[in-house]
Amino acid sequence: MSVGIESIGIKLPSFAIESRKIAKLRGIPEEKATIGLGCHMVGLCMNQETVVDLAVNAAKRAIEQWDGCLNDIGMIVVGTESSLDEARPLSAWVAERLQLNGAVRSYEVKHACYAGTLALRQAVEWKVATQSPKCALVIAVDVCLYEPGHPAEITQGAGAVAMIVGQDKICSIDLRSYPYSEPCFDFWRPTGHAFPIVDSSKSLNAYLKATENCFNALFLDQTDLSFESFKSICFHAPFPKMVFKAFKHLATVFNFSECEHQKFLCDKILPFLTWNKEVGNAYSASLWLSVAQALDQANTGEKIACFSYGSGFGSELFVIERTNGSGFWAEDVKTDLAKRKEISIEEYDNWHKLVNHPPSRQ
Numbered sequence: 202m203s204v205g206i207e208s209i210g211i212k213l214p215s216f217a218i219e220s221r222k223i224a225k226l227r228g229i230p231e232e233k234a235t236i237g238l239g240c241h242m243v244g245l246c247m248n249q250e251t252v253v254d255l256a257v258n259a260a261k262r263a264i265e266q267w268d269g270c271l272n273d274i275g276m277i278v279v280g281t282e283s284s285l286d287e288a289r290p291l292s293a294w295v296a297e298r299l300q301l302n303g304a305v306r307s308y309e310v311k312h313a314c315y316a317g318t319l320a321l322r323q324a325v326e327w328k329v330a331t332q333s334p335k336c337a338l339v340i341a342v343d344v345c346l347y348e349p350g351h352p353a354e355i356t357q358g359a360g361a362v363a364m365i366v367g368q369d370k371i372c373s374i375d376l377r378s379y380p381y382s383e384p385c386f387d388f389w390r391p392t393g394h395a396f397p398i399v400d401s402s403k404s405l406n407a408y409l410k411a412t413e414n415c416f417n418a419l420f421l422d423q424t425d426l427s428f429e430s431f432k433s434i435c436f437h438a439p440f441p442k443m444v445f446k447a448f449k450h451l452a453t454v455f456n457f458s459e460c461e462h463q464k465f466l467c468d469k470i471l472p473f474l475t476w477n478k479e480v481g482n483a484y485s486a487s488l489w490l491s492v493a494q495a496l497d498q499a500n501t502g503e504k505i506a507c508f509s510y511g512s513g514f515g516s517e518l519f520v521i522e523r524t525n526g527s528g529f530w531a532e533d534v535k536t537d538l539a540k541r542k543e544i545s546i547e548e549y550d551n552w553h554k555l556v557n558h559p560p561s562r563q
């Protein structure tokens with residue numbers, strides 16, 4: 202049985218501001234945001250828009266474009282670090298709004314930005330283990346906010362990617378995958394804290410170590426594969442420069458020439474980061490936005506490497522392959538970008554000052 206993705210839905214937040222404007226507000230050179238970190242826009246949930254709205258709307262879009270119905274869903278799993286409650290899973294808020302109930306497994310997965318990937322892998326493993334004719338609704342969703350004045354404030358963002366896991370209608374997902382984890386405090390958010398605590402250099406180094414170990418494991422196991430084999434190489438993108446740093450690290454580990462390095466970067470990485478650059482760090486949705494963009498541009502039979510990283514830290518790499526169908530989910534991105542409102546720096550500053558408590562419970 203070939204397991205894969207049958208439908209994809211994306212929801213971007215309704216408000217945004219340019220990263221460089223946040224940098225200017227905080228007295229940071231604008232070029233640090235645009236060149237130093239490679240950031241462009243920060244997507245923001247304002248005016249009562251919540252993580253639940255993002256998740257529900259992404260899910261609705263995935264379901265609308267799908268040839269199945271709610272009765273065909275046997276599992277809903279939400280990967281997030283923007284949870285609303287210590288006990289009630291975010292999936293319950295989403296399932297309630299979708300009116301999805303009955304013989305449905307419903308839960309939330311947490312592991313920083315790695316949560317969406319874990320949710321997807323669990324859905325794949327559930328499908329294989331149970332041979333269920335039903336599908337799983339997987340949603341990777343997050344709202345990323347840092348304390349006002351924190352250097353990472355310019356990397357903030359938000360977004361949701363919903364995927365219906367069943368047959369390989371859009372892509373197949375390789376059952377083999379290559380995880381690497383190492384417990385550490387590189388980025389964490391203690392219970393009740395609105396903002397994360399970050400050990401910046403530890404997080405950068407952990408990310409590099411994770412890439413090296415995961416790609417080594419993939420190429421040791423699948424000797425028929427090389428970087429050439431992929432149409433695109435997608436990474437978790439906390440900010441675009443992190444992805445370039447990770448790929449530069451891989452170039453050293455795998456001995457690329459400078460020419461090869463630049464060619465891979467231009468052909469296989471840069472074109473699939475433009476949606477990320479429109480929303481900033483969407484935490485667990487970040488990798489899946491890049492993968493969704495890569496799938497939209499891939500032809501039948503082309504392979505995509507998916508590298509997931511979540512602080513704490515856990516990481517995983519695996520390969521998916523485009524099967525067929527159209528990239529209808531690109532319309533979601535187009536629609537949301539056309540409709541979203543760009544706010545002024547004054548509006549941003551006033552609003553961010555009020556975000557000093559956990560999100561309100563419904």
Ligand code: HMG
Binds near residue numbers: 232282399400439440
């Ligand atoms: P920082 O210390 O503010 O920045 O950290 P910096 O001084 O290292 O500068 C960054 C880059 O900007 C440097 O370039 C500078 O030279 C350049 P590089 O050396 O890297 O090539 N720069 C300039 N360039 C042009 N003109 C200028 C200028 N000034 C400086 N005037 C950082 C920045 C975002 C890393 C930090 O704020 C941070 O800690 N961020 C949060 C953690 C993070 O994003 N870590 C990444 C890996 S961990 C991860 O991805 C997980 C995460 O998504 C969470 C989760 O899993 O849930 C974060």
